[in-house]
Amino acid sequence: MLPCSLSERVCHSAPEGGENFIYQCKYIMKTLGVGFPLPSFETDVLQILGVAPSQLHPTSWAALRVFQSLCRLLFFYPPASLFLYYYTPRVSEKVSWVLFVPRSNRPFLNEHVIPLPHFRHEFVKLKTTTNVPFSYDTKSFIFYWRAPNSFADFRKGNLTSDDQVFLSFLEKLPTNLSCETILRLRTESGAHTLLKKYLAEQGCDIDPLFSRPRAHLKARTYGSPTNSPRTHQKKVKRICSPSASVSDPTVSPLPISSNVPGSSKLAPVDHFLLTDLASFIAPPKTNSLWHPNLEMSQLVPPNLVTPHDQTLLSSSNMQTSFDMMLTYHARSIVALDVWREKLAHLDQSRARAELREEKYQHLLEEHARVKKNLMFAEIEVTALKARAVELQRDSDLTKKDLDHLRIWVVQQEGRIESKTAHNKQLSDALDIAWDERKIAEQKALQTALDQAESRARNESLMTELARGEEAVQKAREVGFLKTLRQISILAPRLDVNQVSIHKDIINGKRMKRNVRVNVRILRPLLPHLPLGDKALNNGDES
Numbered sequence: 001m002l003p004c005s006l007s008e009r010v011c012h013s014a015p016e017g018g019e020n021f022i023y024q025c026k027y028i029m030k031t032l033g034v035g036f037p038l039p040s041f042e043t044d045v046l047q048i049l050g051v052a053p054s055q056l057h058p059t060s061w062a063a064l065r066v067f068q069s070l071c072r073l074l075f076f077y078p079p080a081s082l083f084l085y086y087y088t089p090r091v092s093e094k095v096s097w098v099l100f101v102p103r104s105n106r107p108f109l110n111e112h113v114i115p116l117p118h119f120r121h122e123f124v125k126l127k128t129t130t131n132v133p134f135s136y137d138t139k140s141f142i143f144y145w146r147a148p149n150s151f152a153d154f155r156k157g158n159l160t161s162d163d164q165v166f167l168s169f170l171e172k173l174p175t176n177l178s179c180e181t182i183l184r185l186r187t188e189s190g191a192h193t194l195l196k197k198y199l200a201e202q203g204c205d206i207d208p209l210f211s212r213p214r215a216h217l218k219a220r221t222y223g224s225p226t227n228s229p230r231t232h233q234k235k236v237k238r239i240c241s242p243s244a245s246v247s248d249p250t251v252s253p254l255p256i257s258s259n260v261p262g263s264s265k266l267a268p269v270d271h272f273l274l275t276d277l278a279s280f281i282a283p284p285k286t287n288s289l290w291h292p293n294l295e296m297s298q299l300v301p302p303n304l305v306t307p308h309d310q311t312l313l314s315s316s317n318m319q320t321s322f323d324m325m326l327t328y329h330a331r332s333i334v335a336l337d338v339w340r341e342k343l344a345h346l347d348q349s350r351a352r353a354e355l356r357e358e359k360y361q362h363l364l365e366e367h368a369r370v371k372k373n374l375m376f377a378e379i380e381v382t383a384l385k386a387r388a389v390e391l392q393r394d395s396d397l398t399k400k401d402l403d404h405l406r407i408w409v410v411q412q413e414g415r416i417e418s419k420t421a422h423n424k425q426l427s428d429a430l431d432i433a434w435d436e437r438k439i440a441e442q443k444a445l446q447t448a449l450d451q452a453e454s455r456a457r458n459e460s461l462m463t464e465l466a467r468g469e470e471a472v473q474k475a476r477e478v479g480f481l482k483t484l485r486q487i488s489i490l491a492p493r494l495d496v497n498q499v500s501i502h503k504d505i506i507n508g509k510r511m512k513r514n515v516r517v518n519v520r521i522l523r524p525l526l527p528h529l530p531l532g533d534k535a536l537n538n539g540d541e542s
Contacts, residue, residue, distance in 0.1 A: 044080035050149035
């Protein structure tokens with residue numbers, strides 16, 4: 001088990017000619033108990049799908065382990081076809097994760113979702129040593145990512161007779177069983193009893209449900225009902241001693257008086273197991289001396305008794321033969337009686353040895369588990385060291401950024417101080433400008449008042465000027481009229497009625513008066529007028 005580098009991806013494969021390996025999520029191996037070599041159930045599922053173990057989504061591994069644990073707690077082997085009967089793989093067009101989704105029309109277990117942060121960065125690389133395969137089965141599976149196989153839906157008609165029997169058993173269980181509860185029960189002592197209690201809380205008693213699977217297993221093991229174990233028991237009773245009672249064909253393990261794990265204290269020895277071995281019934285299809293229909297004549301081969309032995313036995317009388325046989329049998333009985341006492345101790349020693357072997361296997365498993373946890377711990381330590389290096393690098397970068405930030409803060413503080421001084425100057429200038437503005441406004445107001453006063457004076461002057469002009473014009477008109485009267489006196493022939501005074505008024509103001517008179521009438525009088533000939537020479541008739 002090796003840690004993955006930062007450049008590796010879970011979809012990578014080994015280079016050509018390189019050593020094969022597989023990726024697996026450390027969280028799955030640690031939490032769900034997924035170990036290598038893989039059992040046949042998980043290998044069969046991977047072979048049917050044609051995908052690598054790392055290609056299965058961690059939630060799919062949880063579904064596999066929960067289904068497998070439930071079947072084993074119910075004492076039957078989980079077939080891959082039954083699992084794919086309840087689950088369907090969800091795949092995409094591209095090569096990606098494979099997720100098992102419960103079929104909507106076949107609810108059985110609720111979905112056990114593993115959050116993304118638990119497995120995103122927790123993959124390790126697994127390699128085999130000393131030619132150990134990745135699975136217990138002789139069949140192997142795909143190591144690297146590829147497109148999944150397409151297969152038809154598993155229906156009841158496609159299942160074997162054994163699978164249909166166990167399917168009918170599973171269909172009678174409650175639906176939407178808790179995956180978390182089953183995963184928790186599989187690691188506790190007395191898991192089967194705890195499972196029965198959990199199912200009883202769900203309103204299901206599984207003891208009556210075992211009748212059909214047990215009958216199916218017995219029928220498959222012992223053949224037809226005529227050759228059932230009960231028939232064999234009746235045949236054996238006629239050849240066994242009256243005190244011997246026939247037990248179930250399956251030999252039960254030696255009882256243990258203490259349920260403490262690792263205890264080697266034996267219960268009282270069952271002498272029926274040690275002495276009346278004739279009551280054991282072998283299956284009818286096996287070649288055994290404990291077969292119920294054993295032919296005694298077949299025990300002795302036909303060529304074992306030679307003609308010399310036949311002549312020797314027939315030459316002596318029957319009494320001598322019986323004495324010889326009695327002697328042999330007496331010696332055999334004495335030897336058997338002595339050996340039986342020793343064999344009883346030997347059987348007990350063997351039982352103790354088996355218990356010690358079981359304890360030793362338990363210690364080996366515990367050692368393997370501790371070793372496995374140690375490997376996980378080493379991987380975690382390596383990952384933590386790498387993480388510590390990354391954190392140290394990040395810390396150094398953070399310190400550099402902090403130094404740059406401090407320099408920037410000092411620069412910003414200097415800029416703020418300069419801006420504050422500049423703002424103060426601007427504020428002072430603004431105050432001065434505001435005062436100047438007030439003074440300018442006062443001056444403008446005074447100027448406006450002066451202008452208004454000037455306008456008023458101008459208007460009064462204009463009024464006085466207009467009055468003066470009016471007086472001048474009136475004086476001129478009076479003088480002109482006097483002149484006309486004088487002219488009319490001097491020139492009686494002159495028609496002064498043809499003389500008119502024209503007033504020009506612009507914008508309501510009288511600008512000037514024009515006197516229009518016939519020039520032909522005034523020509524003889526021009527020398528006596530102040531105009532002279534200038535106007536006449538210019539062609540002006542005014």
